[in-house]
Amino acid sequence: MSHWFENAIERGEQLTLSAQRTASLELLKNTPWPTRKTEAWKYTPLKAVQGFNATASEVLAAEQIEGLQAIDVVPGSELPTELPAGLTMQWLAADDVDASLFQQVKPNRHLFGLVNDVLAENVLQIRVAAGTEVATPIRIVQQLTAGSETHVRVLVEIEEKASLTVIEQFAGSEQSLNTLFAEYRIADDAKLEHYRLALQTEQAMSLGGSHFQLFDRSQLNSNVVGFGSDVSRIDMDVRHSGQHAFAKLNAIYLLDGKELFDLHSTIEHEMPNGTTEENIRGIAAGSARAVFNGRIHIHRDAQKTLAELNNRNLLLSNKAEINTKPELEIYADDVRCAHGATIAETDKTALYYLQSRGIGKEEAQIMLNFAFINELVDDMPNQAIAEWLRPQLRQRFAKMGE
Amino acid sequence: MLKINNLQASVEEKQILKGLNLEINPGEVHAIMGPNGAGKSTLGNVLSGRDGYEVNEGSAELDGADLFDLEPEERAHAGLFLAFQYPVEIPGVSNLEFLKAAIEAHAKANDIEPPSSAELLKQAKEACKAVDLPLAFLKRGVNEGFSGGEKKRNEILQMMLLKPKLAILDETDSGLDIDALQVVAKGVNSMRAADRSLIVVTHYQRLLDYIKPDFVHVLADGKIVKSGGPELAHELEAQGYAWLENGEKAGENA
Numbered sequence: 001m002s003h004w005f006e007n008a009i010e011r012g013e014q015l016t017l018s019a020q021r022t023a024s025l026e027l028l029k030n031t032p033w034p035t036r037k038t039e040a041w042k043y044t045p046l047k048a049v050q051g052f053n054a055t056a057s058e059v060l061a062a063e064q065i066e067g068l069q070a071i072d073v074v075p076g077s078e079l080p081t082e083l084p085a086g087l088t089m090q091w092l093a094a095d096d097v098d099a100s101l102f103q104q105v106k107p108n109r110h111l112f113g114l115v116n117d118v119l120a121e122n123v124l125q126i127r128v129a130a131g132t133e134v135a136t137p138i139r140i141v142q143q144l145t146a147g148s149e150t151h152v153r154v155l156v157e158i159e160e161k162a163s164l165t166v167i168e169q170f171a172g173s174e175q176s177l178n179t180l181f182a183e184y185r186i187a188d189d190a191k192l193e194h195y196r197l198a199l200q201t202e203q204a205m206s207l208g209g210s211h212f213q214l215f216d217r218s219q220l221n222s223n224v225v226g227f228g229s230d231v232s233r234i235d236m237d238v239r240h241s242g243q244h245a246f247a248k249l250n251a252i253y254l255l256d257g258k259e260l261f262d263l264h265s266t267i268e269h270e271m272p273n274g275t276t277e278e279n280i281r282g283i284a285a286g287s288a289r290a291v292f293n294g295r296i297h298i299h300r301d302a303q304k305t306l307a308e309l310n311n312r313n314l315l316l317s318n319k320a321e322i323n324t325k326p327e328l329e330i331y332a333d334d335v336r337c338a339h340g341a342t343i344a345e346t347d348k349t350a351l352y353y354l355q356s357r358g359i360g361k362e363e364a365q366i367m368l369n370f371a372f373i374n375e376l377v378d379d380m381p382n383q384a385i386a387e388w389l390r391p392q393l394r395q396r397f398a399k400m401g402e
Numbered sequence: 403m404l405k406i407n408n409l410q411a412s413v414e415e416k417q418i419l420k421g422l423n424l425e426i427n428p429g430e431v432h433a434i435m436g437p438n439g440a441g442k443s444t445l446g447n448v449l450s451g452r453d454g455y456e457v458n459e460g461s462a463e464l465d466g467a468d469l470f471d472l473e474p475e476e477r478a479h480a481g482l483f484l485a486f487q488y489p490v491e492i493p494g495v496s497n498l499e500f501l502k503a504a505i506e507a508h509a510k511a512n513d514i515e516p517p518s519s520a521e522l523l524k525q526a527k528e529a530c531k532a533v534d535l536p537l538a539f540l541k542r543g544v545n546e547g548f549s550g551g552e553k554k555r556n557e558i559l560q561m562m563l564l565k566p567k568l569a570i571l572d573e574t575d576s577g578l579d580i581d582a583l584q585v586v587a588k589g590v591n592s593m594r595a596a597d598r599s600l601i602v603v604t605h606y607q608r609l610l611d612y613i614k615p616d617f618v619h620v621l622a623d624g625k626i627v628k629s630g631g632p633e634l635a636h637e638l639e640a641q642g643y644a645w646l647e648n649g650e651k652a653g654e655n656a
Binding site: 030039348356360364378 | 452490492507614
């Protein structure tokens with residue numbers, strides 16, 4: 001048993017909780033602390049969480065994204081008052097959550113999701129009224145001070161034909177722990193552009209998830225970036241609950257030293273004619289460890305589903321480790337699915353092309369390795385975010401394997 | 403400038419070039435024509451040092467430097483440029499980044515000051531205009547999603563920026579419509595200079611209406627079997643390549 005976990009349950013018991021949160025607490029009490037034998041945590045040791053002692057819960061605003069005009073939200077701080085028409089945001093009181101989206105999208109199998117259900121001290125509700133296209137992105141930033149622990153919940157409802165961009169941004173390297181779980185309900189013909197920038201490093205631990213429920217003809221474009229830290233774990237789950245929904249999920253991770261980054265994703269195709277494109281790419285150097293578990297579950301009724309899952313990895317040292325496991329479960333007969341997990345190999349033709357232009361083999365190799373990641377940065381719809389990320393990724397990449 | 407002597411080369415242990423001789427002086431434009439499978443593309447690949455192309459015998463010197471002693475990038479530094487028949491797409495590396503890396507590598511190898519970023523951008527923009535590519539192409543991935551014609555124009559753009567001593571254009575006309583062909587030819591012609599030589603490899607005479615060669619060579623079965631002036635290209639256009647086979651057969655029978 002873990003000291004931290006026991007303490008978390010104790011803290012939960014002292015709170016006055018709503019019915020739903022009480023149910024999560026009960027569930028949590030019956031959940032064993034993961035060991036190496038627990039499949040969902042097999043490659044992600046939680047030792048650093050186990051020994052963590054919170055002494056504060058202070059959240060700082062993370063660095064600005066240059067060139068990006070955004071509505072900034074810092075958990076625990078006041079919300080901006082002037083919002084575009086059709087957009088509403090509020091911090092929910094603890095007993096309000098039952099009437100909201102709370103736990104409607106997030107599956108309750110996540111251990112830390114249950115912890116978040118119980119302990120979330122800040123629950124942010126965001127609503128976009130039908131037909132409203134919100135041009136300014138909402139940026140939820142998390143940078144914890146040393147010794148801090150926070151649990152944040154974000155509940156987003158995008159109504160019919162509305163659209164929104166949300167950035168969940170994490171920073172900092174001090175010893176700290178946060179969980180942030182976001183639930184997105186994307187109604188018929190609505191659109192969400194989503195970024196989870198898990199840029200916390202070193203001793204900043206982050207466990208959380210972004211969960212999406214898609215209805216008829218809705219569209220999701222989600223982009224994850226991970227740097228890895230003592231413990232960094234993200235669960236990305238997509239439920240196709242409507243027809244003709246489109247989900248695109250791109251993720252990249254760049255790990256070095258002893259960093260750990262764990263990405264689990266589950267795509268549930270419950271209805272016919274849905275599309276999922278999942279591209280996950282990572283580079284690991286030093287003795288870093290990446291974990292990717294990608295499950296696509298195509299239910300019996302989900303005929304004409306198109307689902308593609310691709311995970312490619314590049315290992316820059318023989319001590320670095322990638323644990324990848326794509327899983328396809330198909331119960332419908334008329335579907336097109338493909339999945340693959342590979343260790344990336346250099347494209348020899350591209351290497352020759354670069355060399356033929358005078359670029360030395362070593363430099364050409366480095367360019368191609370970075371391109372492998374950068375391709376997904378190029379693919380980000382928001383140019384400001386891409387331009388802001390690129391030099392950081394480049395710098396991090398340049399230091400890898402030194 | 404370029405001296406190729408008895409070049410024999412193979413791909414996957416199949417001999418393609420069977421004793422090719424060619425000498426090119428500064429400022430000359432040589433066309434190499436020939437039927438499919440004659441070894442036209444192999445020549446460019448062997449000279450530029452592509453993996454999998456093995457030199458079995460012979461030599462190639464560029465201004466006295468033995469090309470086969472050099473890595474592909476060193477050959478480029480020595481002034482060789484190959485415009486690819488099938489330019490490679492490299493998503494994730496922007497055109498501008500690629501051009502910058504190439505130009506800086508050239509500058510470093512030749513011990514000259516590389517252009518500033520601003521100067522480089524200016525040159526790249528000018529080259530874009532010259533080959534009629536939108537400036538937005540500089541930000542896009544190398545050849546990523548380009549049409550066939552755009553890729554070929556991008557090859558010429560690179561040539562304009564790298565200013566090679568010797569450029570080999572490998573079937574640069576293939577897949578081009580007449581407008582794109584003219585743009586490409588104009589770009590190439592603007593590069594003609596007394597100290598720069600060109601090898602234009604093509605299956606058809608069409609390109610040679612726009613890029614006028616000084617010499618035309620017929621490559622067949624791994625060797626140059628006939629050389630002449632520009633009029634030879636017209637002869638080939640009229641007669642096709644069938645005479646080569648007949649000629650050889652006649653030769654064998656004799």
